[in-house]
Amino acid sequence: MIEGDFVEMNRTSVSNIIQKGGTILKSARSKEFRTPEGRQKAAENLKQQGIDGLIAIGGDGTLAGAAVFYDEHQIPLVGCPGTIDNDLFGTDETIGFDTALNTAIENIDKIRDTADAHDRLFLVEVMGRDAGFIALNSGIGGGAEMVLVPETLSDIKKVKSYIHSLMSEQHRSSIVVVAEGDELGGATRISEELRADEAFAEIDLRVCILGHTQRGGSPTARDRVLACRLGVSAVEALLDGHANVMVGLIDNRIRLTPSRNVYSRKKSINFELLGLTTLLS
Ligand code: F6P
Numbered sequence: 001m002i003e004g005d006f007v008e009m010n011r012t013s014v015s016n017i018i019q020k021g022g023t024i025l026k027s028a029r030s031k032e033f034r035t036p037e038g039r040q041k042a043a044e045n046l047k048q049q050g051i052d053g054l055i056a057i058g059g060d061g062t063l064a065g066a067a068v069f070y071d072e073h074q075i076p077l078v079g080c081p082g083t084i085d086n087d088l089f090g091t092d093e094t095i096g097f098d099t100a101l102n103t104a105i106e107n108i109d110k111i112r113d114t115a116d117a118h119d120r121l122f123l124v125e126v127m128g129r130d131a132g133f134i135a136l137n138s139g140i141g142g143g144a145e146m147v148l149v150p151e152t153l154s155d156i157k158k159v160k161s162y163i164h165s166l167m168s169e170q171h172r173s174s175i176v177v178v179a180e181g182d183e184l185g186g187a188t189r190i191s192e193e194l195r196a197d198e199a200f201a202e203i204d205l206r207v208c209i210l211g212h213t214q215r216g217g218s219p220t221a222r223d224r225v226l227a228c229r230l231g232v233s234a235v236e237a238l239l240d241g242h243a244n245v246m247v248g249l250i251d252n253r254i255r256l257t258p259s260r261n262v263y264s265r266k267k268s269i270n271f272e273l274l275g276l277t278t279l280l281s
Contacts, residue, residue, distance in 0.1 A: 059083030090257030091248025108142030
């Protein structure tokens with residue numbers, strides 16, 4: 001939008017892409033769009049092209065930026081929730097979350113083979129800068145012994161003593177899933193704390209950071225269906241005259257949520273699920 005680089009698309013533009021990860025749009029975070037001057041340029045280019053509606057696909061940054069853009073330039077805009085983090089208010093699930101989650105679980109399963117074979121403790125770091133949805137769900141689905149998420153404050157002493165008791169009393173191997181944004185500092189930082197503690201001297205500890213493996217790959221069926229439903233709903237909402245809303249799926253029904261609620265409210269993880277991890281380990 002800022003560079004005036006427009007490509008007209010039609011139905012064939014989206015043929016044979018349903019099985020692909022990433023984006024054919026090549027759109028990404030933009031520093032310039034954060035400035036009023038950048039947004040002004042974008043608005044002028046849109047007007048010049050006769051574009052009278054926008055669909056913004058992305059996470060909290062994209063949707064917050066889209067809302068500011070609407071406030072400044074009143075170009076009708078519908079948000080579509082696409083982020084692996086699943087941390088958007090106004091939808092039960094975001095596009096990409098299920099695929100990332102399944103990738104994380106697949107990798108945790110593989111890591112468990114080494115953990116079990118060599119009686120090791122693994123700290124597996126999954127994505128989630130500010131939210132623990134991937135960590136919590138992959139931890140439960142992957143049978144992790146402990147899950148650390150940014151939504152709860154963990155005391156490092158208690159974490160150490162719990163992991164130590166797991167390794168010495170019940171298990172000879174354990175997997176701890178850590179969200180990258182955990183306030184204790186991610187898997188590497190926590191591993192340093194453990195290694196510095198004499199009680200862990202005999203424990204064979206490894207760190208595995210799953211990183212961007214979670215942001216790519218062929219989407220799961222669940223994500224494909226969600227993306228199709230939300231994409232069509234976003235277009236319909238725009239044609240129906242809605243502006244400054246986000247489409248979402250709540251209790252399996254399409255809902256529109258005002259943009260200001262999307263970025264001002266926080267979607268909570270399920271704390272009951274968090275309790276399950278310790279119960280099941
Ligand atoms: O916000 C989504 C997210 O996947 C985060 O979980 C992660 O921290 C970040 O994006 C990674 O961004 P980048 O690819 O720019 O490093």
